Amino acid sequence: MEFIEPLLMGTFWAATVRIATPLILGTLGELVCERAGVLNLGIEGIMTLGAVIGWVTVYLGGDLWLGVLMAALFGAMAGLVHGVFTVQLGLSQHVSGIGLTLLATSVSYYFYRLLLPGVSSPPTIEAFAEYPIPGLSAIPLVGPALFNQTPMTYLAFILTGLVAFILYKTPLGLAVRTVGENPAAVEAQGLSVSGLRMGAVAFGSAIMAIGGAFLTMSTFNAFFFNMVNGRGWICIALVVFGSWRPGKVVLGAIIFAGIDAYQLRLQQFLPDIPYQIFLMSPYVISILALIVMSRRAEYPKALMVPYRKGER
Numbered sequence: 001m002e003f004i005e006p007l008l009m010g011t012f013w014a015a016t017v018r019i020a021t022p023l024i025l026g027t028l029g030e031l032v033c034e035r036a037g038v039l040n041l042g043i044e045g046i047m048t049l050g051a052v053i054g055w056v057t058v059y060l061g062g063d064l065w066l067g068v069l070m071a072a073l074f075g076a077m078a079g080l081v082h083g084v085f086t087v088q089l090g091l092s093q094h095v096s097g098i099g100l101t102l103l104a105t106s107v108s109y110y111f112y113r114l115l116l117p118g119v120s121s122p123p124t125i126e127a128f129a130e131y132p133i134p135g136l137s138a139i140p141l142v143g144p145a146l147f148n149q150t151p152m153t154y155l156a157f158i159l160t161g162l163v164a165f166i167l168y169k170t171p172l173g174l175a176v177r178t179v180g181e182n183p184a185a186v187e188a189q190g191l192s193v194s195g196l197r198m199g200a201v202a203f204g205s206a207i208m209a210i211g212g213a214f215l216t217m218s219t220f221n222a223f224f225f226n227m228v229n230g231r232g233w234i235c236i237a238l239v240v241f242g243s244w245r246p247g248k249v250v251l252g253a254i255i256f257a258g259i260d261a262y263q264l265r266l267q268q269f270l271p272d273i274p275y276q277i278f279l280m281s282p283y284v285i286s287i288l289a290l291i292v293m294s295r296r297a298e299y300p301k302a303l304m305v306p307y308r309k310g311e312r
Contacts, residue, residue: 010144012261017145017153018219020250020257022047024156025211026235027242027249028163029204033079034239035167036200037180037302038086041097043208044232045104046078050209052108055216055223056115058125068152068213075209076202078104083201087194090306101232109225122222128152150218152210157250159207164246176200180300183307193307208232234283237290243297256286 026047033040040046054071058064078100085096116123128150136147167173175196179186183193211231216223234256242249259282 010141012265013141013145013258014148015261016254016258017149018257019260020253021149021153021156021218022211022214022231023235023238023253023257024160024250025214026208026232027238027253028156028160028246029075029207029209029211030235030239031242031244031246031249032163032176032204032207033201034303035180035244035300036176036197036204037183037300037305037307038083038197038201039093039097039304040079040082040201040204040208041094041236042078042082042100042104042205043097043235044228044230045101045108046075046205046208047212047215047228047232048108049078049104050075050212051216051227052112052223053209054213055125056111058217059123064126064128064217067217068155068210071209071213072206075212076206078209079201079203079205080198082205083198086306087197087201090308093304112223122224124221125217127216127221128218152214152218155210156214159210160246160250163207167246177300180302183302187309193309197307208235211235234286237286240297240299241286241290241293243293244300252289255289256282259285 026043030040030043050071053074054067057067057070082096082100085091086093130148131151133147137143167177175186175191179193179196186193215227238249238252241252263281
């Protein structure tokens, strides 16, 4: 019974949603890029860049929401760099993405050291506080999980709904999905394949950067090296797990976060088992789930396929 008890506590589900929030944002951004036919392996670096830019903005006296906006802006610019190499020049999306991760991560660390040379303990900021929604936050289990979070968590769910609406209910979303499936058909309609893909990569990268900013402006109140800690790579896997659909990728992020939150509590009940076993359990389960889901996943047909105007 003690193993089931955490699942019946509102604090457990609140922690699950909190852990899932940067994954939701990162996965959502990656989904937008891949729906347009561009694999963005720069996500780990973009999230790191968003984390440091958001934190620095607030540390230098800016508003918290200004920090979110600046993180999104720098994330979009990093995405445009990736777009130039992959969309405009048609270079390898794998090489460009990994290079962007290395570049953005290194620039973030260098900028931090340039701003705070010789600092051993990261300075803190006044981060987003929890904002309980009156009435709804008192609902058992669901209330603490969904309606007693920081504003950035609410933003993550709003962006999920917005992306889903744009992709499936608007002409722009239809064009983005088509450019990831059959770019020649988009060109035949007089639309710019390059423009749509560049816009999707910039927008998706902006959302990724907001996911990184969540770590320094909601989860923690400081920036430190390696704080993204592989979340970007998990987001790439979650896109496949969710079959490139916003609702499913959110569910995947919450499942992964739930397993992560649960393993922390299992360590208390089973102290004789090495803690490394528990730490790796979310990743092992995610790999197994990914293997199962990827066998029947319908990926965008033009994903990672460069397109040059006039080619068929």
